[in-house]
Amino acid sequence: MQDQHTSDEESKQGGSGGEPLPAAIAAALGSRITEGAVVDGVVHITVPATEVIEALRILAFEMDEPYSHLSDLCGVDRPDCIEVVYHLFRPLSNDACVVRVKLPRTNPHVPTATVLWETANWAEREAAEMYGITFEGHPDPRRLLLPDDISGYPLRKDWEYPQDHPYLRREPLHEEFPEIVGRVRAEAAPAEDERDGNSK
Amino acid sequence: MDSSLIFTIGNALRTWLEGLCRAHGVPTLVVDILAWGTGAVLVVVLGLLVALFVIWLERKVAGYIQTRLGPTRVGPVGIFQTAMDALKILQKEDIIPRGADYWLHLAGPVLYFTALVLGFAVIPWDVKATLAATVDLNVGLIYVIGVTSVGVLGVVMSGWGSNNKWSLLGAMRAAAQIISYDVPLLLALICVVMVAGTLSLTRIVELQGSAGILGWYVFKPYLWLPFIIFVICGTAEVNRTPFDIPEAESELVAGFHTEYSGMKFALFFLTEFDHMWFVGLLGATLFLGGWYSPLGAADPIPGFVWLMIKSFIFVLVLQWFRWTLPRLRVDQLMGLAWKFLIPAGFVALAIVCVAVLFI
Amino acid sequence: METRSDLRTEELLINMGPQHPSTHGVLRLVLTIDGERVVQAVPHIGYLHSSMEKIAEAKTYRQYMPFADRYDYLNAMGNELAYVRAVEKLCGIEVTPRCEYIRVIMAEMNRIASHLVYFGTLGLDTGSWSPFLYCFREREAIIQLFEDTSGQRLLYHYFRIGGLRNDLPSHFCDKLAEFLDYFPARINEYNDLLTNNIIFQRRMQGIGYLSPELCRRYSVTGPNIRGAGIPYDIRRVVGYSVYPELEFDIPTRPEGDAYARHLVRVEEMRQSVRILKQCLEKLPEGEINVKVPRRLKPVVGEVYERVESPRGELACYLISDGSEKPWRLHWRAPSFYNLQVLPELLKGAYVADTVAILGSIDIVLPDVDR
Numbered sequence: 001m002q003d004q005h006t007s008d009e010e011s012k013q014g015g016s017g018g019e020p021l022p023a024a025i026a027a028a029l030g031s032r033i034t035e036g037a038v039v040d041g042v043v044h045i046t047v048p049a050t051e052v053i054e055a056l057r058i059l060a061f062e063m064d065e066p067y068s069h070l071s072d073l074c075g076v077d078r079p080d081c082i083e084v085v086y087h088l089f090r091p092l093s094n095d096a097c098v099v100r101v102k103l104p105r106t107n108p109h110v111p112t113a114t115v116l117w118e119t120a121n122w123a124e125r126e127a128a129e130m131y132g133i134t135f136e137g138h139p140d141p142r143r144l145l146l147p148d149d150i151s152g153y154p155l156r157k158d159w160e161y162p163q164d165h166p167y168l169r170r171e172p173l174h175e176e177f178p179e180i181v182g183r184v185r186a187e188a189a190p191a192e193d194e195r196d197g198n199s200k
Numbered sequence: 201m202d203s204s205l206i207f208t209i210g211n212a213l214r215t216w217l218e219g220l221c222r223a224h225g226v227p228t229l230v231v232d233i234l235a236w237g238t239g240a241v242l243v244v245v246l247g248l249l250v251a252l253f254v255i256w257l258e259r260k261v262a263g264y265i266q267t268r269l270g271p272t273r274v275g276p277v278g279i280f281q282t283a284m285d286a287l288k289i290l291q292k293e294d295i296i297p298r299g300a301d302y303w304l305h306l307a308g309p310v311l312y313f314t315a316l317v318l319g320f321a322v323i324p325w326d327v328k329a330t331l332a333a334t335v336d337l338n339v340g341l342i343y344v345i346g347v348t349s350v351g352v353l354g355v356v357m358s359g360w361g362s363n364n365k366w367s368l369l370g371a372m373r374a375a376a377q378i379i380s381y382d383v384p385l386l387l388a389l390i391c392v393v394m395v396a397g398t399l400s401l402t403r404i405v406e407l408q409g410s411a412g413i414l415g416w417y418v419f420k421p422y423l424w425l426p427f428i429i430f431v432i433c434g435t436a437e438v439n440r441t442p443f444d445i446p447e448a449e450s451e452l453v454a455g456f457h458t459e460y461s462g463m464k465f466a467l468f469f470l471t472e473f474d475h476m477w478f479v480g481l482l483g484a485t486l487f488l489g490g491w492y493s494p495l496g497a498a499d500p501i502p503g504f505v506w507l508m509i510k511s512f513i514f515v516l517v518l519q520w521f522r523w524t525l526p527r528l529r530v531d532q533l534m535g536l537a538w539k540f541l542i543p544a545g546f547v548a549l550a551i552v553c554v555a556v557l558f559i
Numbered sequence: 560m561e562t563r564s565d566l567r568t569e570e571l572l573i574n575m576g577p578q579h580p581s582t583h584g585v586l587r588l589v590l591t592i593d594g595e596r597v598v599q600a601v602p603h604i605g606y607l608h609s610s611m612e613k614i615a616e617a618k619t620y621r622q623y624m625p626f627a628d629r630y631d632y633l634n635a636m637g638n639e640l641a642y643v644r645a646v647e648k649l650c651g652i653e654v655t656p657r658c659e660y661i662r663v664i665m666a667e668m669n670r671i672a673s674h675l676v677y678f679g680t681l682g683l684d685t686g687s688w689s690p691f692l693y694c695f696r697e698r699e700a701i702i703q704l705f706e707d708t709s710g711q712r713l714l715y716h717y718f719r720i721g722g723l724r725n726d727l728p729s730h731f732c733d734k735l736a737e738f739l740d741y742f743p744a745r746i747n748e749y750n751d752l753l754t755n756n757i758i759f760q761r762r763m764q765g766i767g768y769l770s771p772e773l774c775r776r777y778s779v780t781g782p783n784i785r786g787a788g789i790p791y792d793i794r795r796v797v798g799y800s801v802y803p804e805l806e807f808d809i810p811t812r813p814e815g816d817a818y819a820r821h822l823v824r825v826e827e828m829r830q831s832v833r834i835l836k837q838c839l840e841k842l843p844e845g846e847i848n849v850k851v852p853r854r855l856k857p858v859v860g861e862v863y864e865r866v867e868s869p870r871g872e873l874a875c876y877l878i879s880d881g882s883e884k885p886w887r888l889h890w891r892a893p894s895f896y897n898l899q900v901l902p903e904l905l906k907g908a909y910v911a912d913t914v915a916i917l918g919s920i921d922i923v924l925p926d927v928d929r
Binding site: 039042068069070071072074076077085087091092093094096098117118119121122123130143144145146154155157 | 604605608610612613616775776777778789790791796797798860863865872874876878887889891895896899900928929
């Protein structure tokens with residue numbers, strides 16, 4: 001029943017599908033919106049990276065019914081770009097506005113949202129270390145969750161598992177105790193042969 | 201009475217030894233030293249045994265308050281549990297942290313323990329406590345306060361010597377707390393001294409016992425306020441909840457004894473529980489008529505047993521406090537001492553002045 | 560008094576955690592203290608990071624279910640609820656009414672259990688030991704019911720996409736009704752032990768003041784924002800599952816201090832009891848599972864599904880590319896956002912208040928680090 005996904009539906013998340021944008025948002029943001037749609041009552045808009053803080057400020061503070069609750073901020077790795085997704089809600093309601101910024105895969109830059117919400121601080125630090133996004137003007141651009149010496153950006157789809165990292169080695173036992181592993185394997189090997197012999 | 205038999209034997213032994221010394225031309229001072237030493241060792245051993253018992257009791261009481269059983273496995277009702285724990289802790293490695301001041305780190309628990317044990321010297325155990333262990337000092341009360349207050353020096357030494365910030369914070373808190381609470385405690389004790397007219401603990405007990413159970417100071421209305429102040433300050437002196445901020449384990453990890461292990465830690469631990477019992481002994485001596493029986497002079501139970509029962513009432517109350525009350529914050533603790541207890545101490549002093557003049 | 564100009568005092572930098580009895584796990588707070596006052600507090604997190612979001616991209620939707628239990632371990636049922644609701648919304652699956660009711664029963668029981676742990680550990684943080692054991696006595700009753708139902712005591716893996724693992728055991732409703740009868744009286748008992756204690760009140764009142772403006776700036780949710788006077792509860796705001804059919808109040812307190820947050824949580828336990836009683840009355844008979852395709856392939860799209868966890872707004876952001884595995888899964892963890900406000904609350908507080916304020920925010924560290 002859900003298998004009939006087509007390429008049309010790919011545009012559902014912020015493309016031209018769905019109902020038109022509410023007039024209030026369209027009027028307030030005007031030409032800042034590059035793409036916009038309403039899917040299941042949720043407003044999805046895409047804005048350019050240079051305009052995002054201004055757009056968020058208008059949404060959060062200058063509208064009649066502002067979307068002032070930043071529920072979440074996270075990065076997403078799309079096939080063609082890196083996205084930063086801001087989930088905004090009206091206070092005490094379920095009216096949502098999802099703001100996206102599409103960034104190039106190489107050297108993505110976006111201004112920080114900590115000027116509007118301090119809570120974006122950690123969320124942006126997490127997105128920065130997971131996706132390699134630089135948040136310009138971030139007050140505390142350190143790593144948050146990952147060890148300092150990890151290479152690459154783990155939540156990107158093209159991230160390679162660093163086999164040489166001490167925390168992330170896949171087979172620590174085999175590397176640290178080769179003689180034990182070798183002995184265990186040597187003991188196990190004839191037994192296997194025996195079993196095979198019995199089964200024959 | 202049973203206990204007098206022990207003292208009779210003791211005195212007979214002493215007389216015999218003195219005779220032996222004279223016969224061989226040895227100065228009798230040797231016998232005195234021997235007697236004092238025996239008494240001191242007896243008291244220390246008694247103190248350690250009681251500390252083990254108090255720890256066991258604490259765990260049982262805590263279990264009872266918290267709808268669980270407490271220790272049950274080692275011996276009947278788990279009575280030997282703490283003895284086993286003490287043996288275990290003796291085997292532990294004695295860790296001295298890097299950068300610690302070795303001598304201060306070592307001397308801290310020793311001083312803490314010694315200061316308390318010295319306090320036991322003047323506790324009047326029984327009516328005929330003529331063993332050298334108990335000295336009827338005419339300034340007994342001042343001696344007790346002076347000697348036990350030295351313990352805080354041990355705390356500060358161990359806090360500073362551990363090279364740990366939590367220890368240092370705990371030590372600073374302990375110093376502030378004990379100095380603050382010594383003042384109202386002294387005020388409460390002065391009230392007792394004014395009523396009794398003597399500083400000798402033995403004499404204070406004798407004065408209470410002379411008039412039957414109603415002669416006990418706890419039954420004199422003008423000493424109720426000093427009694428309450430004594431209980432509160434006593435709790436604070438032994439660093440127990442709600443006044444356990446020097447070792448507040450949810451804030452300061454373990455306070456001044458964070459970096460201690462093995463026997464040094466055990467020394468802190470035993471001293472704390474012994475201190476609780478000591479406060480109980482002091483309370484029983486000053487307010488509950490010491491060794492006197494509430495049943496009158498005809499009671500066959502030795503006075504020593506009565507003293508133990510009375511002191512353990514205090515111990516149980518302190519344990520009850522610990523397992524039901526939350527902890528005060530450091531500013532509230534200081535506020536309680538300086539804004540409430542010290543003025544209350546002066547009021548109590550005034551009341552006792554009037555009472556002594558007119559009653 | 561003469562002051563010596565050569566007498567130098569300095570602030571003390573002290574490391575609270577990651578090994579500390581009261582940081583509720585492995586939170587590390589670097590405190591700059593001036594005597595007993597906190598000048599600055601810098602939280603360091605990440606000690607429990609377990610790549611929950613990366614794991615999701617390598618698992619199918621069904622395979623990820625047990626992982627959903629595992630970060631906010633005190634609210635395993637609530638996490639499962641957020642995850643299954645997100646997947647079901649993405650796939651367009653409607654579950655049966657009985658299933659919805661059982662899910663709400665489980666989530667509310669878990670809320671009570673979680674608040675009991677909060678209550679007990681706050682007691683430990685403030686130096687009162689006994690409430691902890693009393694709270695765990697009642698939590699044990701709830702966990703026993705969970706164990707009878709799902710076979711697990713902490714991480715249940717009970718919800719399934721499109722239904723539940725199994726129906727309730729036969730004695731469940733009676734046992735739960737019995738628990739709901741005696742539990743409100745037990746809450747009074749805890750209040751006598753801790754909430755109404757004058758020392759506890761003096762310690763909790765007036766510390767960790769959280770203003771509505773601070774809540775907005777830091778996206779604080781859950782009992783913390785309700786303790787600041789804002790009735791923000793996802794159960795009411797979104798009205799997911801069967802919550803619109805149930806009567807319950809959203810307790811708020813205007814004070815905004817640690818004690819207000821405490822009172823809100825205590826009152827929430829009573830409201831959960833109310834919800835559970837109604838659920839038991841209304842619990843319909845019937846099937847618990849609907850038919851779900853073996854190979855679950857949602858349409859291309861995304862959902863952002865919010866539920867109210869005991870700690871606040873828990874959301875599951877799920878993006879599907881049409882394959883069997885999620886393209887991206889992101890948890891909006893309430894503790895992650897609530898914890899950020901801590902440095903603001905700690906400014907000027909006493910060292911002793913640090914643990915009380917941290918306890919009153921009620922974080923779960925795996926929920927922060929995910």
